[in-house]
Amino acid sequence: MATSVPATAPERIKLDRLVVPVDFFPLSDRAVGYARRIAQRHGAELILAHVTQPVSPMAVPEAAWYHLEAAQNKEIQRLEEMGAKLRSEGINARTLALSGLLQEEIPSCSQRACSDLVVLGADINSGIERLLFGCDSEVLLRQAGCPVLVVGPNARPAPEQEWHPRNILCASDLRPASAEAAIFAWRLARQYEAAFTLLHVEKGTPKHPGEAREHFEQALAKILPDGDSPISALHAVPTQHSACSTIVAEARQRNSDFIVIGAHACSHAATRLQRGIATQVISEASCPVLVVHVPG
Numbered sequence: 001m002a003t004s005v006p007a008t009a010p011e012r013i014k015l016d017r018l019v020v021p022v023d024f025f026p027l028s029d030r031a032v033g034y035a036r037r038i039a040q041r042h043g044a045e046l047i048l049a050h051v052t053q054p055v056s057p058m059a060v061p062e063a064a065w066y067h068l069e070a071a072q073n074k075e076i077q078r079l080e081e082m083g084a085k086l087r088s089e090g091i092n093a094r095t096l097a098l099s100g101l102l103q104e105e106i107p108s109c110s111q112r113a114c115s116d117l118v119v120l121g122a123d124i125n126s127g128i129e130r131l132l133f134g135c136d137s138e139v140l141l142r143q144a145g146c147p148v149l150v151v152g153p154n155a156r157p158a159p160e161q162e163w164h165p166r167n168i169l170c171a172s173d174l175r176p177a178s179a180e181a182a183i184f185a186w187r188l189a190r191q192y193e194a195a196f197t198l199l200h201v202e203k204g205t206p207k208h209p210g211e212a213r214e215h216f217e218q219a220l221a222k223i224l225p226d227g228d229s230p231i232s233a234l235h236a237v238p239t240q241h242s243a244c245s246t247i248v249a250e251a252r253q254r255n256s257d258f259i260v261i262g263a264h265a266c267s268h269a270a271t272r273l274q275r276g277i278a279t280q281v282i283s284e285a286s287c288p289v290l291v292v293h294v295p296g
Contacts, residue, residue: 013188015042019115021106021140022050022079027121031151032082033158034288035119038149039091041163046086046093047113050079051105103139111145118148122282138279141291142263147184148291149258152282155289165257167195170230171247171281174200174212176219178262181292183223185260186230188290194257198233199250201243244280251287258287262294 020035022028032048039046052072079095086093098105110118120141141148170185172178182198189196213234220229239246251259263278282289 011187012191013116013184015044015116017045017047017113017115018117018119019047019049019106019110019113020119021102021121022048022082023121024075024078025121027123027151027153029121030155030157031119031121031149034149034151034163036086036089036091037158037163038117038119039086039093040089044092044116046091047096047109047115048079048083048086048093049096049098049106049109050075051098051100051102053101054099103143106140107143107145115146117146118144119151120148121151123153142293144293147293150282150289150291152285152289154284154286156286165189165192165194167197167254167256168192168258168260169197169199169247169251169254169256170260171199171201171243171277172216172262174216176215177294179216179219179223181260181262181294182230183220184292185290186233188260195254196230196233197235197250197254197256198230199247200234200236201246202236202238203240203243242280243277244284247277247281248284248286251285256287258290259285260290260292263291264294 015038018035018039020028020032022032035046038044052075076097079097083093083095096109098109106118109115118141122138122141141150165188168185168189170182172182186196186198188194213231217229217231220231235250237246237250247259247261250256259281261278261281263276278289278291282291
């Protein structure tokens, strides 16, 4: 059961500057839609960042090089038009044209801008494509240096009305390292006066459920020593299904505005392996997924 969270948070989550990677595909456009609504709500600066891989005239025939250069110039023009449209709506928007690798340029841009949130449209690949090429978007969301709101392939478009989340679900494995992600989600729920659920999926029969909860509560208490914590919203769900399908189903049942989940940093090589729970949830959820870095 979701818990209603009063708006008396000891710390507020700052959303003053947003970075949005733009590649002009539909998911990217949908991410811009969410960023637009968040920026309007918080009076935030919105940075539209487009990354192109540098073209070497030595690597391709001369005619092809000119064609690629012309295509990149056209994309930069589209980027400027997008920024101008947002500014005409009263949003403090600016554009950045970057050259390099997506998974390197966007985290670097985010850190230079001291951004509070990256809003990313991404379809996390799987199967043979993942095995051969890995996933640039996954490296980005795991190394951005700040939380990343990921708009996956099944996420609904941004609301037409003002951004005001009313139901937030945080999925947690109750490991002590995930305490910060739970607190982040809980504080967001307080700011928005939204219903909050701390969801723990128990696959099969847990060996020491009380011990895991105790260690998790101890980790929460180190960050929130006043005793007020998200543990009161804990909802444990035993299941024989996958953790991903259970999280997605619980969010759909609650009509959650977004799911908060923790994720560890990883290398590009690691993304050639099987997708983890966070990336599976991104691919299947009908709402965006807010990914918060988990240390360790």
